[in-house]
Every structure is written in C-alpha cells, then in structure tokens.
Amino acid sequence: MSVAAIAFSPEQLAEVRRLQSLYPDKRGALLPVLHMAQDTFGYVSLEAEEYVAGLFDLSPAHVHEVVTFYTLYFREPKGRHVVAVCHNLSCHLAGAPEILAHVKRRLGIEAGETTGDGRITLQAVECLCACEAAPMMQVDDRYELNLTPEKVDRILEGLA
Amino acid sequence: MTLVLTRSFDDSSSHTLEAYRAHGGYAAWEKAQAMEPAAIVDEVKAANLRGLGGAGFPTGVKWSFIPKNHTGPVYLVVNADEGEPGTFKDRYLLERDPHALIEGMLIAARAIRSALGFVYIRGEYVEPWRRFSAAVREAYDAHHLGRGFDVVVHRGAGAYICGEETGLISSLEGKKGWPKVKPPFPAIKGAFGQPTIVNNVETLCCVPPIIERGAAWFAGLGTKTQGGTRMYSVSGRVKRPGVYETPVSVTLRQLIFEHAGGVTASGRLKAVVPGGGSAPILTADEIDVTMDVDGLKNAGSMIGSAGVVVMDESASIPEALMVLARFYAHESCGQCTPCRESTGWIYKMVHRIVEGHGHKDDLDTIVDVAKRGGGTTICAFYDGAVGPYVSYIEKFRPEFEALISRA
C-alpha cells in the first residue's frame, strides 16, 4: 500500500489520544501506535517515525530506537504476506532447517528478503512458543503447525 | 489427578464468560472481595505458590513487598510475553481460559491495592491477544472489571527480553525493552515510577483456585516448598508433545515416559532441557528429579518456565547449543557490556565448531568467558545464556571435541 502523505485520519488521531490516555504516561502508547502506523502505512518509514514522534513529543531519535529494537516493525515495505519460520530448539529438533530450506527454494529468496512480485516476505525467527507442534511457522496473524514440505506448499500456494 | 489450571480445556467454548461461569468462575473473586488485602496475601503465601514464569519466587512474598504507606497508584502487570524456548503453556491459558487470568488479576489487584492492571502480550501472539481482549470486554460488560480495577491490554513488538520483568516494564513505558538497574526493585519503583507487581499468566491463574479451595489444599498438592500443580510444556523428540498439568512433585522421568509417551527417533534418551532454553541441560541419568523449584535447583539446573525439551541419541548437542547461542545473540538487548559483546562472540565460536572450523582452545574459552560474565549483568538474561553455554559443553564435551578434532 503506498500512501501519499504520512498522516492519521481524524478518527485515528482520536484513537491515538484514547490510547495515550490509558497510560499514566502517554509514552506507554508508543508501541501500540507504531503498530497502528504499520497497519495503516504498510511499514514504518523514517517519515512515519518522525510523524509519530510528533504525536508523542519525543525526539525522532528515540522513536527510531524503539523501531530498530523490536523485530515486528518493518522499516521497509514488506510483502503482502509475512512468513516467519521458527528455527529455535524444538523446531530444530523437528526438522526446521529442512523446512526453511524448502521454503527458500520454493520462493527463491533468502530469509530477510521479499519475493520480486511483492507477495511474500520470508523470515527465520526465534521461538514462537508452539513447540508441541514443531516444526511450525507464523503466516501473517496465524500459526501454521506440524509442517511438512507438502503442507508448506499448500499454505504458500494459498497466499495471494 | 486433580486438574486445576486445565480443567476446562476440553470444552471448546471454555474461553467464554458463560462457560467460565458454568465451571464456577468468578466465585473466588466474590469470596476475595470480602477478604482484607492482607488476608489474601497471607493465603497466597501459605499456599506456597511460586512464580511460574521463570524465577520461581514465592508469589505472596513478592506481593508483600509493596510499601504499606504508599498513597499513590500501584500497578499489576501480567507477563504474557512468553518466549522461553520450549514453553507454550501461557498461550494455552490465554486462548482457552482467559477469564481465569482476569479473575486472578482481580484478586491480586485487591491484595496489592491496585486499580490499574496491564497485560503485556507478546506481539506474535495475535490470536491469543484477540481471545483475551474479547474476554476483557465480556468482563467489563459483566461489571467484574471497571468497578475499581481496570485492565489495559498491551501488545509487544518482538523481543524476548521483554519477558524479563523490568524489560517488560520499560517496554510498557514505550521504550526499548531494556531491563532496569536494580535497586530500585519494581515493588518499590516500577512501571511509570510507581510500585508494581509483575506476575506470570499461569501464576495468576492459580490464585482463584487458592482463594476458593484454600491455601492448605493448594499447598498439599505439591511438595514441601512449592504448592499446587503446574503446566509442563513437553516437546522435542517425544511421542506426545503437549501441555501436561501435574502436581509439582512429578518427576522428569514421569513427564517424559508416562505423560508424553516416551522418546521418538532413536528411541533412546540422550539429554533433557528441563526448564526452558536457559536451564542447564540434564543427561539421561539425571531425570529422576522432582520438577519443583527446589528439586531442580538441587540438581544443578532450574525449573524456570517448565519447558521440557527432550533430545534422543540422534540429536546433536553442539547443534542444539548453536541454535540457542544464536538465540541469545539475537535477543541480547545490548545494554550491558558482558552480555552484548560475548553473546555474539560465543555464537560465532559455536557456529564455527559446528561447521567444522573449531580451534582446540574454543571450548575452554567459551566456558571461561561465560563464567566470567555470569552474575555481572543488569539482568538474568545472560545467566540464562550461561546455563546452556556451560552445561552443554561440560556434560557433552566429547561430542564437541569430536567436531574440533575433525577440523
């Protein structure tokens, strides 16, 4: 999604103020508002960081600190779907390296990259805490469990 | 066997208020409202409830650290930033019994005189967050919440260190998840500068049963120093990976062979991580240990978040260490020097060993560096890293040396 200018709508600004009011210090709403910015603008650009900084009376450097610290904020445009394959302990024991290699082959990209058609961004991530169903991955909002190469193929094909 | 925490898991609507009420939910809260805060604290102390997120600290004692003469706000913060490798129990609770957590929060808030609670849910847990938020709305509609106690649900953004209680507080305050230098401790000066209690999801879910059925009952379910049951997350090379609720007096052998069905792949047990990724590893000879806080401490490991990861004879210990070393390097917050600099370096060394380019001094260097850094950092994250760094090499050294001699 490309946006002409980085700005929240009046309704969204009201939501920002509502979120800020929930915390004893309005800064507590920073992570939720950055999620809002990412959902609205597709990713958190430097311009979005400066915009959000203005909403919180924070220096842009301090917002940049937060955005670069956490893994769920994308600083560049991401694919329409995010596929995050867990490569931590239990998933490793259940064959995560092979699953990850399979996904890379299917998509033709490395972890951290996005397919050329903008469809999928691939990540290798740490424990998603679904170890009882290893190997597993997170696709957008949902967990996909007990993966096999065949199941992976079905899931990837279903992503438009 | 008494199921306390998971008693309604088989009911597919267990997450709804209606189902929770049908199972007797919110009766404990009613009972607690007639109790003095100090009495609630005493009851939880007598129940021997220990923190179930990792540190195993006595919960009632933690609650009692709130200064008595404090006139300002007190905050209750729920640590739902589950992230310890091998652990998934809180996810189950958020998805299948969110009202148990809400009821536990209400009672805890009364005990510590808090009017505002925050539930910090890791950012990756989207479905659990939706489930829990829906339950919060139900609780508000039913006037359990909003009558002296409010709950703010807060999503994290991807950082394991936000599971450390002061790292969580920093993140809740809208900053990087940097743990805070202690003292002051959160009960004295925590979130937004006010006295704060941070409790794990499962810990708080134990509170309604304690109030309803009494401390003696809860204490009696467990061992001398830890009461109750807990949810063990069992995964790795076992036949039936999953969550198993048992009294804390269960042994590791029982968990692996009786509950989880025994070892897969080669069928022969090689090693077990008993308490989440940060727990020192146990060999196949060391599994006759009681899975309570003191039982594992005495065995040279820790129960932590009760994440049990089973490895069979065909599993590579050096690879397992590499996976964890990569995890610690990735998740180090970077604030203090020993952790920031050595987690990256140790990963490089272990990776090099696994790839066949190890040097003969590497193993001694890793163990020595880890031991020099242990106990010197702002928070226990590094000590959690030291657990695997040292125990995997000390207990399985020949397997590492074999890779190095081939180099």
Added chain:
Amino acid sequence: MPKLTINGKEVDVPAGTNLIEAARAAGFEVPHYCYHPALSIAGQCRLCMVDIEKAPRPTIACNTLAADGMVVFTETDRVKETRRSMMEFHLINHPLDCPVCDQAGECWLQIYYMKHGLYDPRMTDEKVHKPKALPLGPHVMLDAERCILCSRCVRFCDEITGGGELGIFNRGDYSEIGLFPGHDLSNKYSGNVVDICPVGALTDRDFRFQVRVWYLDTAKSICPGCARGCNIDVHVNRRRPHHNGGRRVARLKPRFNADVNRWWICDDGRYGFDFVDAPTRIGMPSRRADRGPLEITWEEAIAEVASRLARYRPDEIGILASPRMSNEDLFALEALAGTLGIERLAFAVPPAAPGDEDKLLIRSDKNPNSRGAELIGLGGSADALLDDARAGRLRCLWVFHHDLLASAWPAAETRAALERLDTLIWSGTNTGATSELAHLVLPSAAWVEREGTFTNFEGRVQRFRTAVEPFGSARPDWDLLGQVLATVTGEGAPARAEGWFRRLAEAVPAFAGMTYRSIGDAGQVVSVP
C-alpha cells in the same frame, strides 16, 4: 552523614553519595565508563564493581548509595579479576585503531587495560563492523566501531541540552550510537560529547589528526566568548610546531567549576580560537603611511602615543575600552586616563546583531569583562563618544579591540566620524576595517598569550593564565598602557599583571581584599552585588 569503611579507611560522606564518589573521597579510584556525576545512573558498563561485606557477588558502585556501617573493598582479588573480565568484554569487538585514533594517550580503554586488563586477547573471530568516520554535525565525528555503548552522549543530549538527538539503535552487539537518519547534531553544546566520550568513538572534527595529545601542554584559562566566563584548559602544541597546521593552540577543553559552568562549555567558546594564529594577526606596531602600514618598534610606538596624546586637550581625547580587556588592562587604562585627565571613557559598543542566550551557559553579552569595565568606572556612553567624533568635538580617539565598522552603528557615518579624527589609535589582535583607518596600530597579546582576570556577569572574578608566548611582538594591553603611563609620569609601571591587580584591589572597593591567591582556581565574587 553515613560513615562507611572503604579498604579499611573510615570516611564520612553526605547522604545520597554513591560508592564511586565515596571511594574517591577516601582516596580510591574506582574505574568506570558509563557513570558521570552530571548524568543519570546507567549501570551499563559493569566496570565499577566493588566488593561489599555481606554481598554474595561484586556490586556496581555507581548505583549503590553509601550506607552507615557499610564495609567496602575496592581492591580484592575478586574485584581485580572482575575488572580484568570486564576489560576483555569491552575489547571483544573494539577495532585496533590506536595508531589512527585521536583518543590515543587519553583513551580510557588504553588506560584501564594497562591498569586492570593486561590479558592476552583470545578473540580470533571477525569483529562486528559498524560505520566509521561519520560526521555527526559540524564539530563531532563518530566512529561507531570504537563506541563502548556507555550511553553518556545519549544521556547528555537528553538531560543536559534536552534535544534527544542521539540514540542507541538495534540491539545486541549490533547496537549502534547514532542520530536519526538525516538529522544533525547541531545543538550549541555538541562538543561536550567528545569530552565525555571515554574512547575515540566521538572525536573533535577540528582536532582530527592534528597533533598527538602527549605533545600538548596545558594552561588554566577562562573562555572570553561571553559574560559567563566558563573555566577552560588551553591545550597548546609547542613541541611539534609542524603539526596542527602551525596553529599553536590545539584545542580548548572545559574545566570543572561547580559555580560557573560545571563540566561544560558551548561550541562557540570551544572553537573560538582560530583568530590566534590567523593571517590577520598583528605582530608589530605600525604607523599609517602612503604605501601601507609602516612597521615601527615599540619604543617608537609608545613615544608616538605619548606625544600624540600630549597634543590635545584632555576633553578632546576619547578612549573606547573593550569589555574583552582584562581587569588589569582596564585598570591600567583607567590609571592612564586619570593621570591625563581624560574623561570621555566608554566600553559598550552595540553589537551588529543581538547575541543569543539560553538557560544553560550562553549569555547574550559576548564579552568576558563587561562587569569589570563597569566596576572599574569605564561605563560612559559610547554613543556620545561617536557623536563627539562626528561633530568634531573629539580630535583623538583610542579604540581597543572593537571593529566599529562591524558594529550596530551605521557604517558610513561611523567611517566619516573616524576619518574626521586627527588621531585614531587602534589596539587589538587582528586587523579589521577599523584598524585600517588608524594612524597607529598597536598589537595586543591575545587572551591565551597573557594572564589576568575577568569579572563575569555574576561578579565572579576569575584568573586566566598564559598558555603560549605572544604572537610576534604583541603585548598585553596593561603592559603597553603601563609603558605609556611611565613615559608620561616618569614613574615605573608594574612589570606583571599581578602588580596591576594589586593596585586595582586597593583602588576599587568591589575588589577590596582580593588577591590572585584568594581568587585561586574557583574564582571569587566581588563585594558589590
């Protein structure tokens, strides 16, 4: 007042003192990086560990308050071993830049490694690479690889200057100090982050690659950039004159004064010494002649000044002193004026643009000694002097330091007034539009080239000391004025600045009882509010 024991020595400290300061009070240095008395506690470097009785492990000293009865040990074997470990952790990814790093010689990694480390490094893997030689603004250069992430600079920009320009981005060993991409570190105190950076991560662009610090000499001085009078050290390069582009002053550093500037100075003050060895610097007295200024000797110059002054009635002579002159210079001038009966005296020429001011250090009066000039009695109307010159009532004007054609006064009128004068004498350090009109130009020694005192806006009299020899044949103004006075009266004049200060203290009530010794390094406030 908690009383505690440190390394067996009992010491009393004020409540709220941390163990680093308590140890210092007892005479023991606890090594540290991230702690700074002006900033909040970070507790990040982990170097300041000490052993405390009853504590199972060493504890950081910066975050531990001294308590009554506490027993602290800063030199146990365990503490020493912990320090050695911490040095190793700090150096794991640190680049081997010493040969090309300006910090060498005053680098706290070097210093503490030699004192507390001395281990054989065993890190043979690839170090983490980060941006190097990245300008952060006009004055500061960042080398992110060298940074030990002590966060002092971040805290400085948050807590002292308030702009929050710096942050620590990413996490783990990819953590990196930086600005918001595209932004600048252009606050007015940016140079201070170089001072507080313990290593060569933040260095001075002006000083970059100029001269090695172990060739520098130092003198205590006072910044003359405004009326605050920040205490400084002047670092001078005498031993390698072919380095630093031939400039003798290498850099200025703030000197701690709890009552004036604490640990800081502003950038204008810090970098305001270019004029000292600039090409416009005047080395010899000169007389105006048809084919340009003719250099003369000091004997000739002083004789000519005396004779020209004698040509006019006292009411035809005006003297424009400068609030850049020291108390000694100004008093010598007052003495000469008094002897000659000259009453048209002033010092405050309006500047072309109003000076900036802030709540931290910067004063809008960009002169170091307006207060001194006032107290010594030179506070007449400069505007009236200009009027007199314009109207022809003034036939002789002696201007000290001002470039009147660069002031707020209209240039054309001012030039006309100056050209109408029969005698224009100009004393100062560098040529300018006004000096070009003068009949006689006399070179003044710059403030780094002489000693004396300034009186800051709060009335604090502070000493500044000679850091380098005067340029060419330049002389302190008090010396020139004393020689003129001696020529006029036949009596000897003080040969040192202190001699003039003694006379000043006797003559002007505000300075009564003051001596160079009583002023010391902290300064002393005048008796008049």
